[in-house]
Amino acid sequence: MHTSTLFTAVALLCIAVNCSVAFDSTTLPSGCTSGQELMSKTVNVDGHEVLYQTIACSGQSADDTAGDPSSQRRGFAPDSVRFKRTTGECTTPAPECQCGAPVVCNCSFVTPGIQTPIPVDCGVLIDSLTVVAEVEGSTFFVETFTVMQLSYQTCVLTFTPLDTRVGILLEYCWNELAVGAGEATVKCFEGGSPSAQALCTPTVQTEGFNWEYSLLRSAP
Structure with missing residues (x-):
C-alpha cells in the first residue's frame, strides 16, 4: 500500500511559454476534439519531475469521460471520514x-x-500534489472546457469539470485529491486484479457543477 510522504521540496516552475513539452492527448476526455496547452509547470518531488498542465478543450460535453476502456467495473468510496472536512x-x-x-x-x-x-509512478505523482499545495495554496481552480493534468512516467491524473457553461470555475482541495487518488491507486492498480483506469466522481451530482478525476496509463 502506498502512503503519501510529505515533502518540503520546493516546486520548480517552468512557465508554458518557455516549455515545449506536449500534453498526452490520449488521456483527455473523448469529446476534447482539440486541446491547447495553457500552462505547464515541472514539479520536483524528491528528484522526480512531475509535469503539471492545464489544457483548454473544445467540443467537450457533460457526457464525456476520460476514455472508459471497459464496461466491467468495480466501485468503492474513499475513506469517508477523511472527506468529512x-x-x-x-x-x-x-x-x-x-x-x-x-x-x-x-x-x-x-x-x-x-x-x-505502474503504481509506483502514480505514487510519485500523488506525492507531487503536496508539493504543489505548499507552493500554490491548499486549493486549485479548474475552469469549464479545460482539463488539469499531472503526469509522471506511466501514470496520468486528470481533473475535469463537466459543465457546459463557459467561464464556470470549480474549486477543489489538493489534499482531498491526494487521498482519493491514493486509495484509487491501491485498490485499482495494486494487488491481484489491476485495472486500466480509476474514475472518481462526486456521489451527489450538483446541477452545473459536476466533475470527475481519473488515473490512467499515459501513452508510450
Missing part, C-alpha cells in the same frame, strides 16, 4: 467549491490492448 479551505462558496464532497471511484478491468499504470 469543513469548508475552511474554500476561497469560494458552495457549489463552486467542491471540497468535502463525497466521492465514489470505479476501477475498470484490464482489457486486451489496455495497459495499467
Whole structure:
C-alpha cells in the first residue's frame, strides 16, 4: 500500500511559454476534439519531475469521460471520514467549491490492448500534489472546457469539470485529491486484479457543477 510522504521540496516552475513539452492527448476526455496547452509547470518531488498542465478543450460535453476502456467495473468510496472536512479551505462558496464532497471511484478491468499504470509512478505523482499545495495554496481552480493534468512516467491524473457553461470555475482541495487518488491507486492498480483506469466522481451530482478525476496509463 502506498502512503503519501510529505515533502518540503520546493516546486520548480517552468512557465508554458518557455516549455515545449506536449500534453498526452490520449488521456483527455473523448469529446476534447482539440486541446491547447495553457500552462505547464515541472514539479520536483524528491528528484522526480512531475509535469503539471492545464489544457483548454473544445467540443467537450457533460457526457464525456476520460476514455472508459471497459464496461466491467468495480466501485468503492474513499475513506469517508477523511472527506468529512469543513469548508475552511474554500476561497469560494458552495457549489463552486467542491471540497468535502463525497466521492465514489470505479476501477475498470484490464482489457486486451489496455495497459495499467505502474503504481509506483502514480505514487510519485500523488506525492507531487503536496508539493504543489505548499507552493500554490491548499486549493486549485479548474475552469469549464479545460482539463488539469499531472503526469509522471506511466501514470496520468486528470481533473475535469463537466459543465457546459463557459467561464464556470470549480474549486477543489489538493489534499482531498491526494487521498482519493491514493486509495484509487491501491485498490485499482495494486494487488491481484489491476485495472486500466480509476474514475472518481462526486456521489451527489450538483446541477452545473459536476466533475470527475481519473488515473490512467499515459501513452508510450
